[in-house]
Amino acid sequence: MIHKIDARTHPNSADRSIESPGGLQTVTLTFKKNKPAPGTVYIAGAGPGDPELMTVKAMRVLQSADVVVFDRLVNPLLLNEIRPDARKISVGKKPGRASVSQTEINRILVTEARMGQTVLRLKGGDPFVFGRGGEECLELAAEGIPFEVIPGISSVTGATAYAGIPLTMRNLATGFSVISGHLHPDSPEYDWQALSQTPTLVILMGARNLNLIIDRLTIHGKDGDTPIALIHEGTTARQQVTTGRLSDIHTKCSEVRSPVLIVIGEVVRFREEIAWFQPGTITEDIRDAPEASYPKQVKATVDAAVQARAVSSAQAKSIHPTKHTSKTAASP
Numbered sequence: 001m002i003h004k005i006d007a008r009t010h011p012n013s014a015d016r017s018i019e020s021p022g023g024l025q026t027v028t029l030t031f032k033k034n035k036p037a038p039g040t041v042y043i044a045g046a047g048p049g050d051p052e053l054m055t056v057k058a059m060r061v062l063q064s065a066d067v068v069v070f071d072r073l074v075n076p077l078l079l080n081e082i083r084p085d086a087r088k089i090s091v092g093k094k095p096g097r098a099s100v101s102q103t104e105i106n107r108i109l110v111t112e113a114r115m116g117q118t119v120l121r122l123k124g125g126d127p128f129v130f131g132r133g134g135e136e137c138l139e140l141a142a143e144g145i146p147f148e149v150i151p152g153i154s155s156v157t158g159a160t161a162y163a164g165i166p167l168t169m170r171n172l173a174t175g176f177s178v179i180s181g182h183l184h185p186d187s188p189e190y191d192w193q194a195l196s197q198t199p200t201l202v203i204l205m206g207a208r209n210l211n212l213i214i215d216r217l218t219i220h221g222k223d224g225d226t227p228i229a230l231i232h233e234g235t236t237a238r239q240q241v242t243t244g245r246l247s248d249i250h251t252k253c254s255e256v257r258s259p260v261l262i263v264i265g266e267v268v269r270f271r272e273e274i275a276w277f278q279p280g281t282i283t284e285d286i287r288d289a290p291e292a293s294y295p296k297q298v299k300a301t302v303d304a305a306v307q308a309r310a311v312s313s314a315q316a317k318s319i320h321p322t323k324h325t326s327k328t329a330a331s332p
Contacts, residue, residue: 036116045126045152049236065120073124106139126154159234164275173199181206196220200265227268
């Protein structure tokens, strides 16, 4: 008598025949090899361009990941920090050119994680600010893949800071709005009337539609004398900032090249006084950063800080021991 056991119900990893005592019957067990537990996918932001603006946590994962899936706007210098034996997969999208689809990127993340790999999905800026990080997280969640999100410095705040343009200013600009310069065909149109009233308007991916954006704003009441700044490749050695007014910015630059961040509002006027960043002084190799402490010694620094905190906590407990109050049962 032979019993066949379904491989899917048994966790072991071999085909075996077991003969019972006396040779009366043989039981054939068919086993299936264990699948490795899925690896974790880290959805991380690399920052706006300057490699020193990458977070410590993102750098730690970059240096330890088995697979790094990266975008076009990630600073190439950061890729030097990837382990020599790790795999690099470029999925960068470039305007007007064929590129890897989001569906294919999702498939890569799921496939690599199911092989037990630690995967870093590295994006420029912040993964949740026009980075489609949310879509990737939904796909991973649906497939049962563990993941974490590591925020990054967005170009919204990073590029404007390096251009010397504060997004808010007391009594002048008490808020700001951020929009994409182009919409998906299924997305509803912007409320241009509301956008024309916002103190500071920041536009990402707006190079091709700059003239259209200006027309929509001025038609809905935005003053043509409102200052505007175009920040090209912000926070990098190639940063260029062009300023003007809505009515004349087209005369200041013959071509608006991507990537560019657009800032519209009175806060642009402060650039004349606040501009501090000189593109020629930026670190070209992150290993040449001040005190040679970034990024190779970051982990040691963090570990030392954690250890010091633990020691401090232990000393505090020895000085102020926890008081335990015992309750004595009442005598009958």
